[in-house]
Amino acid sequence: MNTAPARRVDRPPxxxxxxxxxxxxxxxxxxxxTVHGKPLAFLDSGASAQKxxxxxxxxxxxxxxxxxxxxxxxxxxxxxxxxxYEGARARVQRFVNARSASEIVFTKGATEAINLVAxxxxxxxxxEGDEVVLSVLEHHANIVPWQLLRERTGIVLKVxxxxxxxxxxxxxxxxxxxxxxxxxxxTHVSNVLGTVLPVTExxxxxxxxxxxxxxDGAQGIVHRSVDVQAMDVDFYCFSGHKLYxxxxxxxxxxxxxxxxxxxxxxxxxxxxERVTFERTTFAPPPARFEAGTPPIAAxxxxxxxxxxxxxxxxxxxxxxxxxLLAYATERLRAHNDVxxxxxxxxxxxxxxxxxxxxxxxxxxxxxxxxxxAVRVGHHCAQPLMDRFGIxxxxxxxxxxxxxxxxxxxxxxxxxxxxxxxx
Amino acid sequence: xxxxxxxYQEVILDHGKSPRNFGRPEAVTGESHxxxxxxxxxxxxxxxxxxxxxxxxxxxxxxxxxxxxxxxMMTEMLRGKSLDEVQTMFTxxxxxxxxSEPACEADFEAPDLDKLIVLAGVRxxxxxxxxxxxxxxxxxxxxxxxxxxxxxx
Numbered sequence: 028m029n030t031a032p033a034r035r036v037d038r039p040p041x042x043x044x045x046x047x048x049x050x051x052x053x054x055x056x057x058x059x060x061t062v063h064g065k066p067l068a069f070l071d072s073g074a075s076a077q078k079x080x081x082x083x084x085x086x087x088x089x090x091x092x093x094x095x096x097x098x099x100x101x102x103x104x105x106x107x108x109x110x111x112y113e114g115a116r117a118r119v120q121r122f123v124n125a126r127s128a129s130e131i132v133f134t135k136g137a138t139e140a141i142n143l144v145a146x147x148x149x150x151x152x153x154x155e156g157d158e159v160v161l162s163v164l165e166h167h168a169n170i171v172p173w174q175l176l177r178e179r180t181g182i183v184l185k186v187x188x189x190x191x192x193x194x195x196x197x198x199x200x201x202x203x204x205x206x207x208x209x210x211x212x213x214t215h216v217s218n219v220l221g222t223v224l225p226v227t228e229x230x231x232x233x234x235x236x237x238x239x240x241x242x243d244g245a246q247g248i249v250h251r252s253v254d255v256q257a258m259d260v261d262f263y264c265f266s267g268h269k270l271y272x273x274x275x276x277x278x279x280x281x282x283x284x285x286x287x288x289x290x291x292x293x294x295x296x297x298x299x300e301r302v303t304f305e306r307t308t309f310a311p312p313p314a315r316f317e318a319g320t321p322p323i324a325a326x327x328x329x330x331x332x333x334x335x336x337x338x339x340x341x342x343x344x345x346x347x348x349x350x351l352l353a354y355a356t357e358r359l360r361a362h363n364d365v366x367x368x369x370x371x372x373x374x375x376x377x378x379x380x381x382x383x384x385x386x387x388x389x390x391x392x393x394x395x396x397x398x399x400a401v402r403v404g405h406h407c408a409q410p411l412m413d414r415f416g417i418x419x420x421x422x423x424x425x426x427x428x429x430x431x432x433x434x435x436x437x438x439x440x441x442x443x444x445x446x447x448x449x
Numbered sequence: 450x451x452x453x454x455x456x457y458q459e460v461i462l463d464h465g466k467s468p469r470n471f472g473r474p475e476a477v478t479g480e481s482h483x484x485x486x487x488x489x490x491x492x493x494x495x496x497x498x499x500x501x502x503x504x505x506x507x508x509x510x511x512x513x514x515x516x517x518x519x520x521x522m523m524t525e526m527l528r529g530k531s532l533d534e535v536q537t538m539f540t541x542x543x544x545x546x547x548x549s550e551p552a553c554e555a556d557f558e559a560p561d562l563d564k565l566i567v568l569a570g571v572r573x574x575x576x577x578x579x580x581x582x583x584x585x586x587x588x589x590x591x592x593x594x595x596x597x598x599x600x601x602x
Binding site for chain 2: 385389404412443
């Protein structure tokens with residue numbers, strides 16, 4: 028496994044300190060609690076990450092001192108709230124290195140971002156017979172919106188396979204992309220297997236055929252450095268809650284010219300220029316895609332999460348996560364009754380496995396009683412489960428705050444599973 | 450550990466590993482497919498009713514130890530029962546495993562459910578109650594001749 032590339036931090040703040048997992052853990056209040064009388068070993072950050080005190084405080088401060096609706100009133104509080112909301116947008120722009128803040132659309136999450144692109148861009152520019160390329164790794168959120176679009180427009184979906192290690196088959200991908208391909212919509216990092224996709228080659232091949240590229244970055248943004256200009260992706264989306272930020276907010280990055288050509292996704296306040304009963308003209312992006320009152324405090328919380336990440340040494344964080352992945356892989360491999368899924372050479376800190384003779388749900392229940400929180404089941408990726416001929420897996424996904432001790436707790440919990448299931 | 454032992458009793462593990470009445474009986478009068486979309490578990494119940502009595506019952510599917518054991522034990526319990534008895538057992542079984550109906554515990558007449566009582570441990574695991582009840586809902590649908598898939602959601 029290669030060491031994860033460092034997260035790019037533009038303008039590293041003066042407060043950057045060497046990575047110290049104990050001090051990071053102290054920032055996450057929930058990690059101090061117990062579950063079933065045991066200390067919490069939280070290994071489900073891939074589903075949703077825990078929040079640092081800095082994020083929780085920023086949200087509380089927003090509601091306590093600076094909250095009002097945005098883009099409305101002339102009064103001080105509304106001006107402050109507008110500033111905070113637009114400030115969050117500018118912070119996201121710097122985080123992903125977009126050219127302009129107007130390329131950053133706030134959504135409910137990655138799921139809504141993909142639906143927005145499918146409905147607005149896909150619904151406008153894709154016609155019957157046009158092809159959209161997905162992979163077998165996709166989360167349902169990057170499958171179902173395209174199926175809905177297929178029902179409306181008659182587009183054709185093509186699916187790139189993976190090899191037995193869970194690696195993306197680049198040669199098959201290259202063969203699938205053709206003159207009818209209009210969009211390549213792929214996950215950046217698999218939420219089940221941790222596989223990191225070869226973005227540079229994917230984008231190069233797609234663009235050579237005149238196709239656009241959308242990356243589902245729900246996991247990718249957490250575990251890899253993202254520079255949308257360097258990647259040259261057309262759309263990139265992610266959720267705030269997996270990135271140590273609050274729930275209810277996500278991001279769609281889209282190249283300016285693409286967003287400018289897209290019709291609104293929903294209608295309402297804040298997205299218009301001028302409304303009459305005969306005709307309405309729409310605001311330019313990003314406002315065009317943000318109908319209604321947005322989650323203002325969640326945007327503030329996301330801003331705080333990105334600021335928090337910027338205080339950490341990105342290279343050290345990547346090395347820490349890589350160490351956890353390598354350690355967990357090694358410890359799981361030591362057991363003959365454990366089967367690992369996802370052993371690609373390029374992977375993020377996510378391990379999926381099954382135990383012989385024990386259903387993942389039973390493993391999950393027993394681990395829970397040991398204070399170990401893992402996700403079990405199909406992980407919203409049923410086609411991938413079918414690919415490997417399994418109903419589900421046990422998944423441990425690691426975050427900033429996890430330790431080798433958490434891995435030991437997981438391994439110890441598996442011993443309890445063996446004890447019960449004999 | 451004690452609640453876990455209560456949940457995963459030997460008899461449950463045994464039925465989970467070696468389910469009884471697994472497969473499709475010959476003359477089936479009703480069948481239904483059940484699915485838990487949250488975990489992907491599936492179960493198909495086949496039932497043969499003759500003269501108002503469950504003459505034969507079998508199942509197929511895949512899932513966790515709890516759902517497989519629940520299906521297996523249910524098929525053992527229901528064979529030979531009248532449809533009225535089946536309805537009573539259905540109600541009693543829900544009272545046994547569903548924590549939302551704790552009042553039923555006191556009134557619960559254990560003899561009717563016989564060895565199904567080992568599944569009572571599920572009550573302490575709210576996330577797993579549906580694993581135990583899916584086969585029963587699917588069985589009901591099979592009796593009612595429903596062609597729609599049963600889901601836990």
